Amino acid sequence: MTAGELCGRLPARPLCLPDPDVEIEGVYAGDLLSWVMGRAQAGQLWLTIMTNVNVPAVALLTGVSAVLICEGCAVDEEALAAAKQKGINLLVTDLPVYEAACSVFRLLS
Amino acid sequence: MSEPLVFTFDVDGENFTSAGEASVEVKKRLRQLGLPPDIIRRVSIAMYEGEINMVIHANGGRATVTVFDDHIEIVLEDRGPGIADIALAMREGYSTAPDNIRNLGFGAGMGLPNMKRYTDTMKIDSTVGVGTTVTMTVNI
Numbered sequence: 001m002t003a004g005e006l007c008g009r010l011p012a013r014p015l016c017l018p019d020p021d022v023e024i025e026g027v028y029a030g031d032l033l034s035w036v037m038g039r040a041q042a043g044q045l046w047l048t049i050m051t052n053v054n055v056p057a058v059a060l061l062t063g064v065s066a067v068l069i070c071e072g073c074a075v076d077e078e079a080l081a082a083a084k085q086k087g088i089n090l091l092v093t094d095l096p097v098y099e100a101a102c103s104v105f106r107l108l109s
Numbered sequence: 110m111s112e113p114l115v116f117t118f119d120v121d122g123e124n125f126t127s128a129g130e131a132s133v134e135v136k137k138r139l140r141q142l143g144l145p146p147d148i149i150r151r152v153s154i155a156m157y158e159g160e161i162n163m164v165i166h167a168n169g170g171r172a173t174v175t176v177f178d179d180h181i182e183i184v185l186e187d188r189g190p191g192i193a194d195i196a197l198a199m200r201e202g203y204s205t206a207p208d209n210i211r212n213l214g215f216g217a218g219m220g221l222p223n224m225k226r227y228t229d230t231m232k233i234d235s236t237v238g239v240g241t242t243v244t245m246t247v248n249i
Contacts, residue, residue, distance in 0.1 A: 032214055034158060034161075034219035034220050037158065038227075050213075054215075055214075057133060058129075061150070
């Protein structure tokens with residue numbers, strides 16, 4: 001499933017979707033950025049409630065396919081601008097992290 | 110043996126939100142050189158953690174990345190407070206980062222362990238009150 005397809009089926013809304021055709025090859029959930037950086041694998045969908053400007057940088061460095069902000073957390077303009085500038089797929093869902101993860105698992109299975 | 114490529118960056122200690130710009134730039138340059146994605150990932154993550162450390166603890170510093178034929182060397186130099194107990198600082202989960210840094214999702218005590226995890230060698234030279242130099246290499 002691609003990041004673009006995930007948006008319509010989760011449901012989630014894209015804040016920034018420069019690469020809708022990238023494949024989602026698994027899921028990683030976490031909010032501590034260094035922890036995520038040490039563990040998340042390229043191609044995974046990253047679920048988090050962190051929304052600050054460092055999130056797009058971590059997404060770029062780890063090579064995740066997209067970031068799914070959960071719980072409907074608000075993304076500030078600076079973070080959104082960084083995501084656009086870095087070409088990061090940034091999606092938002094109102095689902096809590098666990099429920100979002102379960103939903104993505106079902107969609108990927 | 111070709112002449113090694115050297116990239117140098119000043120890491121701004123005042124601006125926490127722009128931390129990571131040097132790592133992102135290094136990632137871009139290494140991509141242009143056609144290096145394997147796994148090597149690029151390891152170098153850029155190790156460097157990002159180092160950059161964040163310099164911003165949190167040392168009011169910035171200087172990062173130098175040198176691309177040799179068979180390895181990449183990353184040197185991070187700062188004139189911060191130094192690390193009194195390097196073994197303790199290397200322990201996963203140990204952190205002296207303040208609460209405002211933790212609120213941003215850092216300060217989990219994973220920075221130095223991640224740098225070690227992602228590199229083939231890592232050496233820390235630190236003198237309390239003088240500064241810290243971290244030298245890392247990633248084999249190509």
